[in-house]
Amino acid sequence: xxxxxxxxISGVRWYVRELMDESAYDRYVAHVRxxxxxxxxxxxxxxxRMRTDRQEADPRQGFRxx
Amino acid sequence: xxxxxxxxxxxxxLVALVGAAGWSVLALARGENVSAAWMVxxxxxxxxxxxxxxxxxxxxxxxxxxxxRATPAERLxxxxxxxxxxxxxxxxxxxxAIAGAGPLVGPVLAAQMGYLPGTIWIVVGVIFAGAVxxxxxxFFSTRRDGKxxxxxxxxxxxxxxxxxxxxxxxxxxxxxxxxxxxxVVNALASSPWGTFSIGMTIPxxxxxxxxxxxxxxxxxxxxxxxxxxxxxxxxVAGRWVAESSWAGTFTLAPSTLVIWLVGYGFVAxxxxxxxxxxxxxxxxxxxxIGTIAxxxxxxxxxxxxxxxxxxxxxxxxxxxxxxAGSLFPFVFITIACGALSGFHSLISSGTTPKMIQxxxxxxxxxxxxxxxxxxxxxxxxxAASIIDPGLYFAMNAPSGAIGTTVQNASQxxxxxxxxxxxxxxxxAAKNVDEASLLSRTGGAPTLAVGVSEIFSKVTGGSLxxxxxxxxxxFEALFILxxxxxxxxxxxxxxxxMLGNVYRPFxxxxxxxxxxxxxxxxxxxxxxxxxxGVHEPLGGINQLFPIFGISNQLLAAVALxxxxxxxxxxxxxxxxxxxxIPLAWDATVTLTASWQKAFSSDPKVGFFKQRSxxxxxxxxxxxxxxxxxxxxxxxxxxxxxxDGVLSAILAVLVVVVIADALRVCVRHIRRPALSTLSETPxxxxxxxxxxxxxxxxxxxEEATRDAVGAPAGD
Numbered sequence: 001x002x003x004x005x006x007x008x009i010s011g012v013r014w015y016v017r018e019l020m021d022e023s024a025y026d027r028y029v030a031h032v033r034x035x036x037x038x039x040x041x042x043x044x045x046x047x048x049r050m051r052t053d054r055q056e057a058d059p060r061q062g063f064r065x066x
Numbered sequence: 067x068x069x070x071x072x073x074x075x076x077x078x079x080l081v082a083l084v085g086a087a088g089w090s091v092l093a094l095a096r097g098e099n100v101s102a103a104w105m106v107x108x109x110x111x112x113x114x115x116x117x118x119x120x121x122x123x124x125x126x127x128x129x130x131x132x133x134x135r136a137t138p139a140e141r142l143x144x145x146x147x148x149x150x151x152x153x154x155x156x157x158x159x160x161x162x163a164i165a166g167a168g169p170l171v172g173p174v175l176a177a178q179m180g181y182l183p184g185t186i187w188i189v190v191g192v193i194f195a196g197a198v199x200x201x202x203x204x205f206f207s208t209r210r211d212g213k214x215x216x217x218x219x220x221x222x223x224x225x226x227x228x229x230x231x232x233x234x235x236x237x238x239x240x241x242x243x244x245x246x247x248x249x250v251v252n253a254l255a256s257s258p259w260g261t262f263s264i265g266m267t268i269p270x271x272x273x274x275x276x277x278x279x280x281x282x283x284x285x286x287x288x289x290x291x292x293x294x295x296x297x298x299x300x301x302v303a304g305r306w307v308a309e310s311s312w313a314g315t316f317t318l319a320p321s322t323l324v325i326w327l328v329g330y331g332f333v334a335x336x337x338x339x340x341x342x343x344x345x346x347x348x349x350x351x352x353x354x355i356g357t358i359a360x361x362x363x364x365x366x367x368x369x370x371x372x373x374x375x376x377x378x379x380x381x382x383x384x385x386x387x388x389x390a391g392s393l394f395p396f397v398f399i400t401i402a403c404g405a406l407s408g409f410h411s412l413i414s415s416g417t418t419p420k421m422i423q424x425x426x427x428x429x430x431x432x433x434x435x436x437x438x439x440x441x442x443x444x445x446x447x448x449a450a451s452i453i454d455p456g457l458y459f460a461m462n463a464p465s466g467a468i469g470t471t472v473q474n475a476s477q478x479x480x481x482x483x484x485x486x487x488x489x490x491x492x493x494a495a496k497n498v499d500e501a502s503l504l505s506r507t508g509g510a511p512t513l514a515v516g517v518s519e520i521f522s523k524v525t526g527g528s529l530x531x532x533x534x535x536x537x538x539x540f541e542a543l544f545i546l547x548x549x550x551x552x553x554x555x556x557x558x559x560x561x562x563m564l565g566n567v568y569r570p571f572x573x574x575x576x577x578x579x580x581x582x583x584x585x586x587x588x589x590x591x592x593x594x595x596x597x598g599v600h601e602p603l604g605g606i607n608q609l610f611p612i613f614g615i616s617n618q619l620l621a622a623v624a625l626x627x628x629x630x631x632x633x634x635x636x637x638x639x640x641x642x643x644x645x646i647p648l649a650w651d652a653t654v655t656l657t658a659s660w661q662k663a664f665s666s667d668p669k670v671g672f673f674k675q676r677s678x679x680x681x682x683x684x685x686x687x688x689x690x691x692x693x694x695x696x697x698x699x700x701x702x703x704x705x706x707x708d709g710v711l712s713a714i715l716a717v718l719v720v721v722v723i724a725d726a727l728r729v730c731v732r733h734i735r736r737p738a739l740s741t742l743s744e745t746p747x748x749x750x751x752x753x754x755x756x757x758x759x760x761x762x763x764x765x766e767e768a769t770r771d772a773v774g775a776p777a778g779d
Binding site: 058059061064 | 143144145146147149151152154155158159162163166214278279283284285286287290338339340343344347348350351352412413416417544547548551552554555557558574575
């Protein structure tokens with residue numbers, strides 16, 4: 001049984017990772033493994049580069065309002 | 067629908083009573099200082115009732131969201147931009163995307179009319195207009211694979227209305243960037259502390275970018291923590307710099323700051339995203355959520371008293387120094403973000419719909435996040451209303467009106483009925499380690515004084531100067547991120563438009579096109595910034611109304627698209643849900659643009675202002691507040707540009723609304739002619755709760771299916 005404090009800490013950690021999109025790579029790997037089992041999975045470095053390149057190509061993604 | 071039980075009835079009656087008590091005290095108390103607690107009670111009580119009843123009614127009776135229908139995130143899941151996201155995470159994402167400097171600035175300026183008009187508009191506006199707009203746009207975009215507002219306007223209204231909407235969006239973006247940059251310039255001018263700490267955010271962001279790109283890709287949380295720590299260090303170091311021999315290097319005149327800012331905007335927008343934009347964005351998200359949470363706690367713990375009158379004389383006579391014009395329509399355009407903000411429709415269509423798990427969650431994400439932004443606006447209004455009204459007016463009136471010495475300012479402000487001594491004005495500046503607080507227009511410095519007042523109540527008076535510069539840094543950080551991101555979006559739109567004329571522009575990575583379009587966008591907003599800084603009549607005074615008008619006109623476009631879609635999708639009897647806010651918003655904004663262009667009061671109407679100053683030039687006279695013939699010519703040029711701009715924006719929006727109306731009438735007469743581009747129904751396999759806290763039924767459903775449960779539960 002985990003204590004309430006441990007649960008709270010892991011909850012906060014989960015939330016921050018999700019909110020800042022730090023979990024994007026893990027999510028993408030899971031997605032590729034599940035839906036395209038034969039496809040190659042990029043390493044983290046290449047994946048993060050691809051993500052910023054996509055933002056470069058269409059800056060409306062991740063636009064911030066006033 | 068279950069029948070209400072006794073507990074529910076009791077709880078909601080209590081909530082209603084709390085809200086009603088808040089409103090009664092705010093509206094009826096006279097002659098004594100009211101506690102900010104009442105404002106908080108009025109706002110929160112009203113939000114809770116609106117969320118529980120009105121938003122629920124719209125979601126289930128009008129939009130008829132379908133929990134069994136798969137969202138774009140589920141159908142098109144690609145693990146990158148389309149992916150079903152936990153509702154609590156998406157709420158944070160969406161909130162961080164919509165809330166920025168806007169809800170912090172507008173309410174501060176509107177406080178010149180007293181706290182009551184602003185509070186009423188923020189709360190009523192968000193409930194019936196702003197949050198409804200965000201949610202309905204989110205709904206329709208979700209039903210269309212996350213299409214943008216512009217695409218929806220083109221497909222559902224027509225190419226003509228669509229083009230007008232696109233052009234209006236571009237113009238609005240430019241004005242927005244110019245005015246936001248002006249807020250930063252006014253906050254940093256002659257402030258070595260502020261300038262140093264904001265300047266340091268650039269190397270900090272570069273370092274973070276390098277770390278994420280080369281050292282440890284994707285470790286966003288750790289790099290953000292390092293960034294925040296360095297940021298706080300830069301803030302503390304700012305004081306040392308301000309007290310050292312380097313102070314002169316960082317004491318910059320407004321016109322120097324303009325050049326730096328435009329140069330920065332250009333370079334930042336052509337650099338790769340990973341160098342500056344992405345790390346800065348992480349930093350500002352962290353700071354945004356952290357500071358807003360701190361501010362909410364501070365307001366609730368300190369519960370300061372409101373010193374501003376409920377309604378000032380400026381509201382009755384329309385002759386306020388912060389911005390000219392009467393309560394109607396100008397309070398309703400000065401406070402845009404927080405009550406109704408057209409810009410949100412660009413977030414609600416586009417990014418968020420690609421991530422939402424269930425249609426049933428649009429109430430929590432669309433309506434809920436906007437209520438949160440509205441509460442930020444209420445906090446900003448609290449911060450502006452707790453400082454001494456004399457200080458408020460001395461900080462927000464242009465120097466043309468109050469002069470440049472504390473004696474002069476004290477005299478003028480006292481003649482308006484708000485007594486403050488020269489010594490108090492000097493002391494207020496000294497408290498926050500600034501040379502002067504006179505005419506620090508733009509809202510950011512006033513908010514920072516209010517915030518430092520609240521925070522130093524909690525942490526002890528000695529940290530006042532630190533909190534002031536903390537608040538300045540926090541706002542400037544958002545705005546610089548918005549400048550970078552906004553320049554890129556503006557450039558993207560321009561590349562798209564120019565691509566129709568000269569093909570290579572369509573290729574967004576074609577370097578010459580990239581540099582040229584970035585330069586055009588920066589030059590355009592830089593022009594407004596330059597004008598704002600050199601405006602003898604006060605840049606914020608002249609430009610902020612145009613900013614408000616343009617934001618509200620974009621809201622009119624969004625509401626027109628929503629209303630058309632409600633009519634075309636067979637919801638004619640509910641079209642008033644967005645139709646009434648549209649009618650109100652159109653009335654307010656068109657009246658405001660009409661008055662800004664054609665009013666016979668030279669303080670309000672740009673063309674009248676132009677002719678008054680032109681006549682004086684012809685007669686060889688210099689009219690105050692202009693000091694020279696050059697100033698006179700500046701006023702004439704600026705008022706011409708501003709007047710023409712107000713008129714053009716209004717015409718564009720009238721075109722969109724008229725075109726939307728045409729489509730609605732055609733649909734009612736001959737429904738067979740209409741096409742509706744909604745994506746066909748696909749059944750959803752995801753099980754997820756609709757609201758923040760799962761109901762008992764939702765929990766049972768989740769354990770039965772045991773799929774799609776997020777981690778951490």
